[in-house]
Amino acid sequence: MTQTLEPDTGTAQRTVETWLADFEAALQAADGTAAAALFATDCYWRDLISFSWNLTTVEGREQVADLVVATASATGACRFATEEPAEEADGVTTAWITFETAVGRGRGLLRLIDEDGPKAWTLLTTLHELKGHEEPRGTARPMGAEHGASRDRVTWLERQQAEAESLGSTTQPYVLVIGGGQGGIALGARLRQLGVTALVIDKHSRPGDQWRGRYKSLCLHDPVWYDHLPYLKFPDNWPVFAPKDKIADWLESYTKVMEIPYWSSTTATSASYSQETGEWTVEVEREGRPLTLRPKQLVLATGMSGKPNLPDLPGMDVFRGDQHHSSAHPGPDAYAGKKCVVIGSNNSSFDICGALWEHGADVTMVQRSSTHVVRSDSLMEIGLGALYSEEAVASGMTTEKADLVFASLPYRIMHTFQIPLYEQMAERDKDFYQRLEAAGFDHDWGDDGSGLFMKYLRRGSGYYIDVGAADLVANGDVKLAHGQVDHLTEHSVVLADGTELEADLVVYATGYGSMNGWAADLIDQGTADRVGKVWGLGSDTTKDPGPWEGEQRNMWKPTQQEGLWFHGGNLHQSRHYSLYLALQLKARAEGIATPVYGLQEVHHLR
């Protein structure tokens, strides 16, 4: 047995305890001024549904006061305590905290700095469960067996079968999730555990086909530690970067094991919301058979990339070769020996160019604007290693904790943490960047040098995580051309400077529009416009126009359309934010009051 002495964190711990007590007192008095006085001049309080029933970051004392006045009484937050001893380093005191609200239990991360005494620099508050609706896990796990003898016994299988038969006919899902990739699946798993009647539908024939259908050399670009789904972690023999078919098989098994109601080969053709009944009418085709679903809540988990942007170029009608958007690219098999022109220079373009070259095609990439390229191993080690790596696991960093640390960094200042990482990568891979630029590639590090992750959050585009294809460009195996496309002829692509590229195939790797495009197609343009642009932070950088939003637009939180939600993102986001979306849906299903603070305004339509 090891004995643990009181650690030397007494001062930090006492500081935090005093701060929490003062904060709790201010909240109980709903005293915005008193609460704000506990925060530093530059301060950020990020709340994930525990106070605001929204994903909200307030900045500065004035906004802190406003949040407190608006939400403290209804929230009834109390019992603030530290979860482990507070620590002080470099002038910042950090504490994992727990608290309760009237309806649930919360967890957070507090950072104090000294500004005429200890003041909050950042505060993260999150709700992780609803009282009376705790998930059946650990000591509360189900028994499974029903011991005893009963002539009315219904087995697990019979219950599963009965549920599958009734769902969508005699019973309606409370939540309909359209899109069964990792986002829909993670949310489906959480809703299942929370006892919310939900249904996930997807157009493909099996869960995982979203990955199976992609180009054959594809592996995840994010490493395993970043990719876990809720509840069931990958085993420790799982590859760092899972091949697409392996992650597809995992998603399929996961869907089964987690008992997620999931309809494959099902497309939604239209949806409309009735203000009167508070209900959606969603027309779907399940394996070709039309059917009407009437959920109360509709989640679009159809891919954060949104709808394909297909350009409208003169001559597309006369071009005699194959042409398609990157999302419709069938893979390289048919193009050995063919002349292929790929328009665009981001992830999809590099991936497609690489695979075409591997299959012996003659490939030209057309770069229209600068792109940020970062090598996969550098990104993994420098960008993610502290939170998501074997070393992080060994030092006691759990996935759940890493997600909260990540969530605790306010979007407003996140780039300041990112810039030094990318400076390190630039130094580490100096030769690589020199070769790439020597080949004429127009490279950037983001508007403010903050690199890939900020580009992802701001615009969801403008970068390539290099798993090898960048070298093909650097050494000329994949040819590079520059500029906008002027027009197509029968057999070529002509650029603005007159360059003519012969082509048997043209791939438009021209990106995607906002996810509210899905809403326009499924519901109507009016609803899509009322909801507005999805994704992005309002950072006033390229493709992410201001004003500042503080959070990602419309993701995982209430929108201007009642009962309409957007969910998705990478595996990390699908895992982490599905919790808050699921709890928002559960609260509504149970009739728990969910007064939304600071429902976002719409500044951009797409």
Add this chain to the structure above:
Amino acid sequence: MTQTLEPDTGTAQRTVETWLADFEAALQAADGTAAAALFATDCYWRDLISFSWNLTTVEGREQVADLVVATASATGACRFATEEPAEEADGVTTAWITFETAVGRGRGLLRLIDEDGPKAWTLLTTLHELKGHEEPRGTARPMGAEHGASRDRVTWLERQQAEAESLGSTTQPYVLVIGGGQGGIALGARLRQLGVTALVIDKHSRPGDQWRGRYKSLCLHDPVWYDHLPYLKFPDNWPVFAPKDKIADWLESYTKVMEIPYWSSTTATSASYSQETGEWTVEVEREGRPLTLRPKQLVLATGMSGKPNLPDLPGMDVFRGDQHHSSAHPGPDAYAGKKCVVIGSNNSSFDICGALWEHGADVTMVQRSSTHVVRSDSLMEIGLGALYSEEAVASGMTTEKADLVFASLPYRIMHTFQIPLYEQMAERDKDFYQRLEAAGFDHDWGDDGSGLFMKYLRRGSGYYIDVGAADLVANGDVKLAHGQVDHLTEHSVVLADGTELEADLVVYATGYGSMNGWAADLIDQGTADRVGKVWGLGSDTTKDPGPWEGEQRNMWKPTQQEGLWFHGGNLHQSRHYSLYLALQLKARAEGIATPVYGLQEVHHLR
């Protein structure tokens, strides 16, 4: 951060360190006498393949000396160290230890008592990995993605497909595992991770069908903490007692996720071993198509219960109703309102009687000899709770550690640890046993009062884990009759005392023979006889005749037939012992010397 001071285990730790140093010195000198002098008069050294390349328990100083003299030089054990600080309690000093051998790394558990100084009472030594053949896990996990651009790229899916196509045709499995239940699957997973070419075949159409096909109310009788498979643990929302179809789905998903080469709908029809080539010739039918496989190693994982014992009774030929062995019972659905007689009073009988009663049948159980009944919740709490429970997990007991603690208790004295547990259960469930006996049920606690687990290890029969059906017997819902069956008539079963039981259905819940019966069917009777009885300890108790064996006969270890192995048991055994079987097979596949110490002699044929 918490600071950890040197714990107050100094004395225990120093005692262990001294003992280990002395032990290591004795081993390096191959000095049996010196080693034996470090053991107590009553002592047990259990070795799982690290010294003996066998599962062996030596008892007493003389046997310890023999093991040391025979194996120490070849083993080259060294670097003995504690894995965590030793602890002392009730006169026993306990230490988790690690060590190395010439070919691998070991782990063990040592218990010292004071007998003119610290002497070993029990020592467990196990091998957990082979040097140079470590499993690719954690920091050594595969990369998955092959970064770079290559015109010879072979994807994960292509490699999987190529492997599946060649296995059994152009390439031969080194190991053929017959039987794809939890035993075959757990072994298949380990062999896959160790890079041994193996193939699991099973007669059912899908992995998990071994469970799906059983009676519909069946749930596992062991709780979740005892049931984990290697590598991938059940999530913490998994039920305590998994319903059969749920565990079946898990096994199917697990087989896929762990990439186990597995042929469904495949039966082995014959097998023969060539001493010359050291190779088996196994005829199989895969989905009806005949095929010859030529593995070097053949593992029978066809169910530890072995072949059904169908009695040969006068009148079975004239009986006009349905009659079948319990293993062939189709479930209760067809027998509502029918008169059903179930011969036998162990697990299968109770389960079948309960399910028949639930479906409205008129049921009589024929008890031929006494049976041990223990309530599932009592067994879980008192029998397993210390090692396998939510509380054990919370106190830091991992599955792997629990398995080693369990393995460290020598079979010879295991009953002495078990008896007090069953005394507790008898007290706790006193009313239950009184009611059961008042109904005329002939109940026992095992020959020496050591209860269910010892019956399981000794004979694999003679008990019922009550999940409800015992109450049906106690309250007369299921009728009870006693004695041997004399004969059957057209419509009844007549017992030795003349009692005549009308019957539309007779189920023979009359148990199973030894697993070497499978070898007789598949290979020949001579081989089955040479190998001898499988299972049991030689405890000289009912159905487990002496002499004392020290280990379970023929399970997971070399047999008298080269290249023939038996594997199976409950989920715990399938998990834990598959490691040692897999390492024995891996060592042979790699040509590592595996001199077997104490190959078991055969005392019983079946």
